[in-house]
Amino acid sequence: MKVLVTVKRVIDYNVKIRVKPDGSDVDLTNVKMAVNPFCEIAVEEAVRLKEKGIASEIVVVSVGGSEAQEQLRTALALGADRAILVESTANTESLNVAKLLAKVVEQEQPSLVIMGKQAIDSDNNQTGQMLAALCDMPQATFASEVSVADNSVTVTREIDGGLQTLSLQLPAIVTTDLRLNEPRYASLPNIMKAKCKPLATVTPDDLGVTLSAHTQLLGVNPPPQRSAGVKVKSVAELVDKLKNEAKVI
Amino acid sequence: MAILVIAEHDNQQLKPATLNTVNAASQLNQPISILVIGSDCQAVAEQASAVSGVDTVLVADNAAYQHQLAENTAKLIAELASDFDYVIAAGTTTGKNTLPRVAALLDVAQISDIVAVKSADTFVRPIYAGNALATIQSLDSKKVITVRTSAFDAAGTDGSATITPCGLVHANAQSEFVSEELAVSERPELTAASVIISGGRGMGNGENFSLLEKVADKLGAAVGASRAAVDAGFVPNDMQVGQTGKIVAPDLYIAVGISGAIQHQAGMKDSKVIVAINKDEEAPIFQIADYGLVADLFEVLPELESLL
Numbered sequence: 310m311k312v313l314v315t316v317k318r319v320i321d322y323n324v325k326i327r328v329k330p331d332g333s334d335v336d337l338t339n340v341k342m343a344v345n346p347f348c349e350i351a352v353e354e355a356v357r358l359k360e361k362g363i364a365s366e367i368v369v370v371s372v373g374g375s376e377a378q379e380q381l382r383t384a385l386a387l388g389a390d391r392a393i394l395v396e397s398t399a400n401t402e403s404l405n406v407a408k409l410l411a412k413v414v415e416q417e418q419p420s421l422v423i424m425g426k427q428a429i430d431s432d433n434n435q436t437g438q439m440l441a442a443l444c445d446m447p448q449a450t451f452a453s454e455v456s457v458a459d460n461s462v463t464v465t466r467e468i469d470g471g472l473q474t475l476s477l478q479l480p481a482i483v484t485t486d487l488r489l490n491e492p493r494y495a496s497l498p499n500i501m502k503a504k505c506k507p508l509a510t511v512t513p514d515d516l517g518v519t520l521s522a523h524t525q526l527l528g529v530n531p532p533p534q535r536s537a538g539v540k541v542k543s544v545a546e547l548v549d550k551l552k553n554e555a556k557v558i
Numbered sequence: 559m560a561i562l563v564i565a566e567h568d569n570q571q572l573k574p575a576t577l578n579t580v581n582a583a584s585q586l587n588q589p590i591s592i593l594v595i596g597s598d599c600q601a602v603a604e605q606a607s608a609v610s611g612v613d614t615v616l617v618a619d620n621a622a623y624q625h626q627l628a629e630n631t632a633k634l635i636a637e638l639a640s641d642f643d644y645v646i647a648a649g650t651t652t653g654k655n656t657l658p659r660v661a662a663l664l665d666v667a668q669i670s671d672i673v674a675v676k677s678a679d680t681f682v683r684p685i686y687a688g689n690a691l692a693t694i695q696s697l698d699s700k701k702v703i704t705v706r707t708s709a710f711d712a713a714g715t716d717g718s719a720t721i722t723p724c725g726l727v728h729a730n731a732q733s734e735f736v737s738e739e740l741a742v743s744e745r746p747e748l749t750a751a752s753v754i755i756s757g758g759r760g761m762g763n764g765e766n767f768s769l770l771e772k773v774a775d776k777l778g779a780a781v782g783a784s785r786a787a788v789d790a791g792f793v794p795n796d797m798q799v800g801q802t803g804k805i806v807a808p809d810l811y812i813a814v815g816i817s818g819a820i821q822h823q824a825g826m827k828d829s830k831v832i833v834a835i836n837k838d839e840e841a842p843i844f845q846i847a848d849y850g851l852v853a854d855l856f857e858v859l860p861e862l863e864s865l866l
């Protein structure tokens with residue numbers, strides 16, 4: 310069975326972002342970039358399916374600028390077999406990314422698509438669900454457990470009230486939550502090997518997709534800043550402040 | 559111009575998140591309808607009809623909608639959307655699961671997790687774990703939106719909307735509900751609580767969370783957790799507060815044994831009053847806490863319980 314995973318190049322999760330002084334966007338100059346953590350979990354899950362003999366081939370796809378090759382190489386080093394970069398930097402909002410991915414899915418015909426539930430830059434949590442709609446595939450978002458058997462996948466999902474388990478017929482789309490697995494680190498030999506694995510680049514034109522803008526970013530502002538308050542010396546002082554100063558208890 | 563708000567419910571009760579969502583929708587000054595999709599959900603429809611500012615409640619009551627599978631509900635919502643300019647839902651796991659699917663079926667963008675309405679087509683939403691606020695204009699004729707419920711007050715419940723049944727049924731053979739394991743608790747829900755006490759890795763293990771629960775019971779508080787506490791198996795996933803868990807903004811948030819990583823702060827920094835209890839005085843949580851207590855939580859929690 311072929312598994313398709315997607316990765317997004319995003320700011321490293323340890324970096325605290327700054328807004329540009331002109332308020333036009335966030336400042337990404339010289340910021341450390343990485344594979345979106347949820348996409349890393351997606352790659353890991355695909356690799357585990359391959360190690361179990363369930364997946365036969367893992368294709369990793371990214372939509373982004375040519376720099377995203379770096380993140381595709383990381384995915385290859387983690388165990389993906391080949392990579393596709395859909396080179397596009399304009400109009401990369403979720404719906405458009407989903408449209409490009411839908412074309413790749415049409416060409417590759419994977420049995421299972423595994424994606425991150427959200428990217429930690431835009432925090433949208435949309436692309437997987439949109440791709441599922443465009444491909445008319447069933448979806449299981451926020452997965453904490455995935456098991457594939459015969460022609461179906463059983464997925465346990467993290468929902469607000471607890472856990473929900475669904476069974477989907479393949480082909481299907483799964484998006485990952487934090488508890489699905491703990492991604493491995495790429496070993497040095499695997500990083501070397503990844504350099505020779507195939508990485509194809511296509512454009513939206515090649516895929517026959519014309520993208521139009523559905524939203525416009527008017528500006529970006531820093532959020533209201535909280536400042537540190539006071540340190541209290543004892544539990545009694547804390548209770549007193551909460552009762553008489555903050556009046557919240 | 560009209561607004562369709564998707565009700566958040568469990569076939570028995572309308573969830574408070576719907577009230578915050580209706581309040582966000584009301585800022586657009588357009589007639590509001592609520593859509594209840596479920597099975598045996600008439601009680602929910604009645605509760606929805608009492609939400610202030612709502613004209614009509616549409617009820618799609620069918621066995622196919624019992625578990626609100628996105629494959630079915632998205633098709634229904636997309637079909638009904640022809641009569642509306644806005645489709646709005648709470649940014650809960652149900653809303654997040656369903657609405658992007660609706661947006662793609664309608665060939666429009668979805669605007670996630672709005673915290674403010676600027677105008678009929680312009681909204682503010684947090685990005686980068688809430689470290690920036692983006693102002694976004696929708697260029698689509700139909701707008702599909704999820705609402706960060708903690709950013710809006712709840713609408714009132716003195717309305718009397720008409721209830722209209724909707725007979726459209728969308729079923730599918732590709733996805734099937736298997737089972738559910740829902741947390742049962744006497745305490746308030748995290749996203750609706752006015753006081754929350756959360757524990758982190760510093761709690762050491764799951765049993766120690768009983769120390770927090772005792773304090774929570776005195777305060778009528780909900781109990782939350784950091785990702786580290788959930789990952790370590792101390793407590794279940796539905797208790798995670800943060801960028802990728804629940805977003806809360808109670809009157810009082812007490813963080814116990816939590817360092818205050820950006821991802822945790824993203825879920826709680828809009829709380830009115832923040833208290834941090836941590837033995838490391840350098841912990842980043844103190845930078846946003848109104849009241850900080852540098853101490854061992856195992857000494858603090860029993861004392862706090864006895865003083866309340």
Ligand SMILES: Cc1cc2nc3c(=O)[nH]c(=O)nc-3n(C[C@H](O)[C@H](O)[C@H](O)COP(=O)(O)OP(=O)(O)OC[C@H]3O[C@@H](n4cnc5c(N)ncnc54)[C@H](O)[C@@H]3O)c2cc1C
Nearest residue numbers: 758759760784785786800801802815816817821822837855
């Ligand atoms: C993609 C991604 C998403 C994430 N999403 C979330 C999220 O939604 N929510 C979230 O919380 N995190 C999230 N994280 C994780 C986040 O980065 C931190 O790792 C996590 O919040 C740390 O949890 P913690 O503060 O409990 O643990 P730690 O950082 O280990 O802190 C434990 C604290 O307990 C204190 N302590 C220990 N013992 C005691 C004692 N006896 N008395 C008093 N204090 C004590 C220590 O001083 C320390 O400050 C995410 C990370 C990633 C990469």
